[in-house]
Amino acid sequence: MAVYTNLTNEHKKDIRTLYNLGEKADFIEISEGILNTNYLIEDRDKKYVFRLLEGRRNIGEELKELDFLNFLNENDVSCPQVFVNNSGKNHMFIQEKMGCLFDFIHGNKVNEIDCDVLKKIGSTLGKLHNLSKGRSIERKRKIDLDFFYEKISKIDLKTVLKDDYDLIMGRYKEIEKVDFSRLPKGIVHNDIFPDNVFMGEKLSLIDFNDCMNAPLIIDLAIVINFWIKIKEFPKEKEKNLIKTFLGSYEYERKLLPEEKKLLKKMVLKMALTFIFLRINKSYVEDNRGKNMEVKTYKELLILLEEEMDEIY
Template sequence: MAVYTNLTNEHKKDIRTLYNLGEEADFIEISEGILNTNYLIKDRDKKYVFRLLEGRRNIGEELKELDFLNYLNENGVSCPEIFVNNLGEKHMFIQNKMGCLFDFIHGSKVKDINCEVLEKIASTLGKIHNLSKGRSIQRTRKIDLDYFYEKISKVDLEAILKEDYNFIMGKYKKVKETDFSSLPMGIVHNDIFPDNVFMGEKLSLIDFNDCMDAPFIIDLAIVINFWIKIKKNSKDEEKKFIKVFLESYERERKLLLAEKRLLNKMILKTALTFIFLRINKFYVEDNKGKNMEVKSYKDLLILLEEGTDEIY
């Protein structure tokens, strides 16, 4: 989430009219995140999120995402509901960008990462992966290691990264040739960060805009990186959390031996993917003057450090 496109008064009027919102409905910029434009809308006693897509993707793939969210909701996975406007559509266009109105997920972001929270996330991911078998969402722009490496390789990386260059590129060489294509695949969330998980009466996931067809263990690797390893716990605590998380996941969906063997490589790959994403966002793309969350790739270098034992 971020704000790249500023909604004019006319845009806001159109949104209010199309979705039967009150004339006084208030639009508040959401600066968290770095990929799309998002506004919180307060309308009397209700809240909504308006998302404007900045990825220049095909409309068809975006509509598949909305259908997938409806499908998950119908099958017991709590995620945002999409509203249909007065034209009978799930979307509208502003400056040739696709906008959607979602219900506001009530609850609180996770502050204390513990075994209970990890069990709930694992269970939800297992259900999503089981439900996504046989379904597909192709992405022209996606959170993917090769995609972002292609972007950042067009600039002088050594000059940008300086003392970090050899360290990062050495890790990239370790993982770039690994073939994950034979692993079980389906639609993965691909962005399971604490910002995208809400705890209320039940656990809810938001921001599926980077969901895509990929090996299921990508979601597991993201959680292990950005919920567990990033916290700098003791090695014993880290092992305990990873064990609880994976055991809870396997109560919903059993991992194959091939997935277990490649999980450590996928953990490294997802860490590098988000490092490359941040490098691209802040050193390659021109985002001056945009209201967006500032995140340095350096914060993620801890995920590349040696010493993590093999999980399986």
């Protein structure tokens, strides 16, 4: 989430009218995230999130995402649900950009990582992946290692990364030629960080901006990296948390032998993917004047510094 397009008073009036919001419904910028413009809307005792699509994505694929979210909700996977407006559509256009109104997910962000939390996220991801069978969402702009490497390779990486260059590029060479293309695919969340999970009456997933068709173990690798490894738990605790998470996932969806074989490599690939993403945001893209959260790649280097034990 971020703010690239500032809504004018006229835009806000149109949104209020089209979605039957109160005249005094308040629009508050949300700076967290990187991809689309997002506003929190407070209307009397209710809250909503208005998302305006940036990045020139294919509208047809975006509509598939909205349908998928409603399908997940209908099948006991809690996530934001999109509202239909007075025109009978689940979207509108502002400056030729598609806008959608979502319900606000109530709950608390995950502050403490333990076995109970990881069991819930493992079970939820297993259900999500099962429900994604036969569905596909393609993205032109996406969270993908090759996509971001192409972007950052246009600059002098040795000069930009300095002492970090050898570590980052050395680990990149380890997975550069690994073929993940034959692994089972489906719709993955692709951004399953703790701040995209709310704990309320049930566990809810938010921010599907980057969901797309890809190898399913991508989501598992992200959880292992950004829920467990990044916390630098003692080795035995780390192993136990990973085992607990994967066991809960496999209760819903069994991993195939080829997925287990490549999971460790996928963990490395996804660590590098988000490092490359942050390098791109900091050194390649021009984000001046945009209200957005900027994170440094350096805080992710811990994911590369130590060789990970075998998972299976």
